[in-house]
Amino acid sequence: MFIQLVKRYIEKFQLFQKGDRVLLGVSGGLDSVVLLETLYLLKKEYNLSLFVSHYDHKIRKDSYKDALFVYQICKEKKIPFFYTASFVPAYAQREGLSLEMAGRELRYNLWYYLAKKYDFQKIALAHHLDDLAEEIFMKLIKGTGKRGLAGIPVKREDLIVRPLLFVTKEEIKKFALERGLTWREDETNRDLRFLRNKIRHILIPFLENNFNKKIKENIRKTAFLIAEEEELIEELAKSKFEEIKFYLEGEVALKLHELKQIHPILRRRIYFLAFKEAKIPLFRITYPHLENLENLITKKTKGPVYLPGNFLAYRGPGYIIFTKKLFSFPYFEITISKEGEYLLPNNRILKVFKTSFIKDFIKPENSMLFSAERLTFPFIIRRKKPGDKIYIPFVGHKKLKKFFLEKKIPHYLREDILLIEQKKEIVGVWNLYIHPEYEITEKTKELIILQIN
Numbered sequence: 001m002f003i004q005l006v007k008r009y010i011e012k013f014q015l016f017q018k019g020d021r022v023l024l025g026v027s028g029g030l031d032s033v034v035l036l037e038t039l040y041l042l043k044k045e046y047n048l049s050l051f052v053s054h055y056d057h058k059i060r061k062d063s064y065k066d067a068l069f070v071y072q073i074c075k076e077k078k079i080p081f082f083y084t085a086s087f088v089p090a091y092a093q094r095e096g097l098s099l100e101m102a103g104r105e106l107r108y109n110l111w112y113y114l115a116k117k118y119d120f121q122k123i124a125l126a127h128h129l130d131d132l133a134e135e136i137f138m139k140l141i142k143g144t145g146k147r148g149l150a151g152i153p154v155k156r157e158d159l160i161v162r163p164l165l166f167v168t169k170e171e172i173k174k175f176a177l178e179r180g181l182t183w184r185e186d187e188t189n190r191d192l193r194f195l196r197n198k199i200r201h202i203l204i205p206f207l208e209n210n211f212n213k214k215i216k217e218n219i220r221k222t223a224f225l226i227a228e229e230e231e232l233i234e235e236l237a238k239s240k241f242e243e244i245k246f247y248l249e250g251e252v253a254l255k256l257h258e259l260k261q262i263h264p265i266l267r268r269r270i271y272f273l274a275f276k277e278a279k280i281p282l283f284r285i286t287y288p289h290l291e292n293l294e295n296l297i298t299k300k301t302k303g304p305v306y307l308p309g310n311f312l313a314y315r316g317p318g319y320i321i322f323t324k325k326l327f328s329f330p331y332f333e334i335t336i337s338k339e340g341e342y343l344l345p346n347n348r349i350l351k352v353f354k355t356s357f358i359k360d361f362i363k364p365e366n367s368m369l370f371s372a373e374r375l376t377f378p379f380i381i382r383r384k385k386p387g388d389k390i391y392i393p394f395v396g397h398k399k400l401k402k403f404f405l406e407k408k409i410p411h412y413l414r415e416d417i418l419l420i421e422q423k424k425e426i427v428g429v430w431n432l433y434i435h436p437e438y439e440i441t442e443k444t445k446e447l448i449i450l451q452i453n
Contacts, residue, residue: 002175028066028184031126056085237269284308333382367451
């Protein structure tokens with residue numbers, strides 16, 4: 001009965017395609033053990049190749065026993081097993097996150113990494129109906145929009161699928177007992193310091209006992225209806241996003257005039273699509289982040305808007321750009337004496353190489369191109385310093401500070417813009433200016449390319 005119920009949801013939501021390589025997140029707890037057993041029983045029917053990932057958070061002293069337990073199951077079923085461990089409390093403290101959020105971020109990063117490296121088509125997780133109810137209450141308590149009331153999606157575009165989402169914890173446990181399965185108990189699931197556990201052990205039982213025993217089922221129906229409406233809104237947002245999105249030297253940017261014409265509800269969805277494209281951690285985004293972005297486009301604030309994951313959004317001439325936050329470093333200069341790779345102070349790599357110039361040459365992302373006949377070794381890469389000037393045709397030398405003002409470069413970005421200097425003359429300002437004598441012309445035969453990764 002349980003297997004047939006899960007199959008119905010798999011087929012209704014098209015969670016798997018025949019021949020999929022599926023990575024399962026298995027902690028060793030009841031839910032993930034049942035997920036593993038369920039997909040193991042269905043793997044021949046759907047021609048699935050199963051792989052298991054276990055993440056050890058190092059929160060409990062005996063957490064290694066969970067890993068050994070999961071490894072033993074995989075060994076018996078002949079399923080490839082990936083083990084990863086890191087000290088989540090240290091990461092949580094460093095990033096200013098709760099233990100729950102830090103663990104979630106590290107787990108998902110691991111799964112996406114494994115999926116990319118080993119070509120997994122799906123990442124299967126063991127969330128169920130009780131989790132869905134808990135998630136919705138958590139979002140209501142913290143504050144959420146309609147999107148949050150849809151709860152946990154049964155599948156996402158980024159490979160995540162949840163085959164057990166519409167079955168209850170009670171149904172999962174009944175199936176486990178019928179199959180004679182064993183599992184590990186995580187004592188942190190009973191720790192009432194965590195909001196989720198308070199909702200699970202106090203709030204939901206209180207509502208079931210005093211208001212409605214079928215509250216989880218009603219939440220499921222409500223979340224399902226909202227999710228269908230959300231799908232339509234999401235499609236509209238994606239269409240608008242593609243219309244106004246462009247890339248500025250590899251960074252995601254949005255056309256400001258067009259963005260301002262869009263209804264605020266749809267605009268917020270577009271922000272999330274931009275966050276996703278820029279790889280900004282979505283689950284760290286809060287309402288104040290969205291409010292600050294709204295203020296940025298309406299000029300109520302000059303910005304920048306600081307975003308999770310060391311990102312920021314700032315307003316440029318006619319656009320808003322989402323970029324990795326730059327950190328100011330003391331003055332430095334690096335002598336570029338030959339082709340090769342050079343480490344910049346912000347731990348990014350500067351690649352310097354030559355290539356023949358051909359018609360229709362495609363400029364690499366985040367790079368500058370110079371005529372190799374003019375820019376020769378050695379030359380210098382450095383930060384700006386007081387009194388810097390650049391040469392402008394028919395004008396003469398202009399102060400770099402004035403140049404930045406004219407280009408409307410925000411002051412908080414100016415310090416970290418790289419300058420290219422040769423023979424005490426600034427011949428390049430990163431992606432903003434090239435000295436006219438060093439530009440590529442029809443007579444150029446060879447290029448020297450500077451690219452930052």
